[in-house]
């Protein structure tokens with residue numbers, strides 16, 4: 003069931019409805035009367051192919067307010083306005099949407115969108131905290147352009163990102179098993195500038211890191227995503243910090259890790275960078291007899307090793323779980339799993355996610371195959387599936403590690 007409250011972002015939810023039906027979901031739309039001020043009943047009816055009611059006095063013979071809530075596998079409310087959140091907290095049942103929220107026994111996912119002042123108001127923040135305490139999944143709004151010229155937290159995430167959150171909640175059955183953890187995920191590939199127009203980069207698309215961030219938010223975690231050069235929509239309910247180089251990524255990850263419970267380093271971080279960035283574009287004519295000047299490289303910091311060391315010396319919380327990735331290819335020394343075992347020992351992390359990237363497999367693809375390695379010698383896998391499915395397997399393993407350590 004898709005509940006739509008009366009906010010301007012309702013127009014984006016028409017597209018969300020389209021995405022959800024294209025994903026194969028049967029969606030019953032329950033707007034509030036105020037939502038119909040923004041997008042009319044005919045739009046919801048045509049896009050969902052189902053009747054659209056707003057009041058408990060519609061469809062009385064079918065006892066709609068009970069039936070709709072009971073039949074749903076998931077209730078999504080987008081946009082969840084300040085008023086809707088307040089009415090949900092108070093247990094009001096003054097329209098079909100709020101009545102349905104009282105009768106629904108399935109997971110409930112709220113996607114708030116409103117002006118920054120309304121979102122930050124203590125009344126709204128208290129309402130969100132109460133709903134979360136009751137087991138409702140409430141995503142933090144995106145930061146960005148709002149109606150008018152102002153920007154700030156309060157934006158509705160992009161429809162595709164909300165659809166990914168819906169898929170994640172359906173996958174876990176609405177278990178907020180990562181609440182109230184704070185997690186940091188790095189994603190993408192760093193770019194090290196050679197001159198103003200060129201860089202040394204890598205083929206990471208950021209998809210796995212974004213899937214990890216989306217899955218964690220849908221499982222109730224407060225997520226900071228440190229994103230290096232990724233062209234994907236921001237995951238819903240996630241705070242995104244954009245970086246370019248390995249040094250910038252290190253700074254952002256270390257800052258976010260200070261109060262984190264889990265750090266997942268999914269980013270492909272360049273091990274080296276040009277010693278100096280040319281101030282002007284390097285011209286081919288400036289080379290001697292057609293032979294380019296070599297580009298001297300220097301080592302970049304190893305971000306993950308830095309976190310492991312910080313945990314050892316006490317500057318990072320002893321209980322912080324550190325997760326590394328290993329993109330391996332087989333060679334004369336051993337197969338990808340042998341390399342991963344060696345890397346797990348070398349890196350000193352709590353969990354290593356290893357995938358075989360031989361022949362360009364994985365990069366930019368929707369599907370992947372991984373093994374999960376832990377210091378006790380356990381190897382889980384192969385786990386094959388979409389990057390979202392792999393993300394859930396990683397988080398389930400993290401939940402297991404936390405349970406084992408407490």
Ligand code: CTP
Nearest residue numbers: 267269271272273303304305306326327328329
């Ligand atoms: N990583 C990092 N900082 C770097 C390089 C890598 O934090 N400068 C992290 C990656 O995000 C990943 C893990 O370390 O989680 C493994 O990265 P990889 O490049 O495969 O490992 P290396 O230690 O560089 O090993 P090698 O080059 O020998 O394969």
